[in-house]
Amino acid sequence: MPFHDKTFSPLVFLIVVCIIAGLSPLEARExxxxxxxxxxxxxxxxxxxxxxxxxxxxxxxxxxxxxxxxxxxxxxxxxxxxxxxxxxxxxxxxxxxxxxxxxxxxxxxxxxxxxxPAIHSTGFIKKEQVPALGTVLREQEGNIMMTTNDVVYIRPTGQPPFVTGHRYQIYSTSQVDQKIGTSRYKGVKHLLKADLEIIEVNTQYAAGKIKKAYRDVASGDLVMDFYPRQPTFEVDEHPDPVEAVLLCSEDDNVLVNDYRIAFINKGSEDNIRLGNIYTIKRGKETESVYDVKTGLDIAPVTSGKLIVLHTEPASATVMVLSSIQDIHPGDIVN
Known part of the structure; x- marks a missing residue:
C-alpha cells in the first residue's frame, strides 16, 4: 500500500465522522x-x-x-x-x-x-342577536334535516344582499337568562351549524350549498355573514384574577366534561383575553362546600381548568381542559 494512504486514511476517517456528527442535529431539526x-x-x-x-x-x-x-x-x-x-x-x-x-x-x-382549528364552528354569547341576513326555508329535495353538500333555499332580508360565491354561516339562537348572586345575566347564545356558499340570488330567494355542516340544519335557522375568529394564540396560565361564573355549555349539558365548549359571564370588558387559563370551582350554593357538621361555609372546591377561546364584550367562549370534580353551570371561574 502506498505510504500516503497509510498516512491520510485516519485523517479522512476523522473528517467523515465529524461531518456526520455535525449533520445529525441539522437533520433532527429538519x-x-x-x-x-x-x-x-x-x-x-x-x-x-x-x-x-x-x-x-x-x-x-x-x-x-x-x-x-x-x-x-x-x-x-x-x-x-x-x-x-x-x-x-x-x-x-x-x-x-x-x-x-x-x-x-x-x-x-x-x-x-x-x-x-374548530373555532369557526364554535358558538358565542352576545347581549343582542347578530342580525340575520336571511332564513332557511327548506332543502332542495325536501329533506327535513339538512347537512353537508345539500342545497338550501333562503328567504333574504335584503340588508345587505347576498353575494354569489361568498361565505356565510347558518346559526340558531337561544336566550340565556341566569341568576348570578342578586342580579341576572341575560344574553343570546349563537349556535353555529354550518358553512354556506351562496350559488344563486334572484328577486324572490337565494340558494346556497352547505359546504360543511357542524350540526343538522333545519327550516327556520338563520344566516349571517362569516364570523372570522383567531384559531391560534398565546397561552397565559397566570392571568389576573377574575370573578366569573360558568353560564352554560354550548349544547346545554348538565355536566360540562373535558373538552366541552362552554361560556362565562365575563368578557373583553373585564380584561378576559384569548388563551387565559382559569380555575373552575364549585359554587358556594352547592352542598359540597358546606360543612354540615359545623354549619360553616368552607372554601370552594377546585373542579378543573378551562381556557378562553373567544371573547365578546360581556362574555367569553371557553373549553374545559381538565376536570377533577363534576363541573356544572353556575360554578365559579377565577
Missing part, C-alpha cells in the same frame, strides 16, 4: 414535525436552550418520570436526549394525556401556544 393548524388541536411548546424531556416532564406534568409519554407524543424526536432550541413539540391536551396546566409562580410562566 425532521421536526410541522403542526397542521387546520386539524391539530392542542398546546405546543417551543424548546429553549437547556431544555430536556426530563425537565419538561417535571414542568408540565409535575413528574420527571412521565418523560417517556412526552417522547411518545412527539414521534419526530428520534432520540430523547437530542432536542433542539427552536423546535416545537406537542405537550398535552390529547385524549391519552388529560393533564391540566401545572401551578407555577408567575415568573415561571411557560411560553406555549394553543391551536383550535
Amino acid at each position: 425532521g421536526a414535525k410541522t403542526f397542521d393548524t387546520d386539524n391539530d388541536t392542542g398546546f405546543y411548546y417551543t424548546i429553549k436552550k437547556g431544555d430536556t424531556l426530563w425537565d419538561l416532564s417535571q414542568k408540565f406534568y409535575n413528574s420527571q418520570w412521565d418523560w417517556p409519554g412526552l417522547w411518545e407524543m412527539n414521534k419526530e424526536i428520534k432520540n430523547p436526549h437530542w432536542i433542539y432550541p427552536g423546535n416545537t413539540i406537542r405537550v398535552y391536551l390529547k385524549p391519552e394525556f388529560k393533564i391540566s396546566a401545572p401551578e407555577k409562580p408567575k415568573q415561571m410562566a411557560i411560553e406555549t401556544r394553543f391551536n383550535y
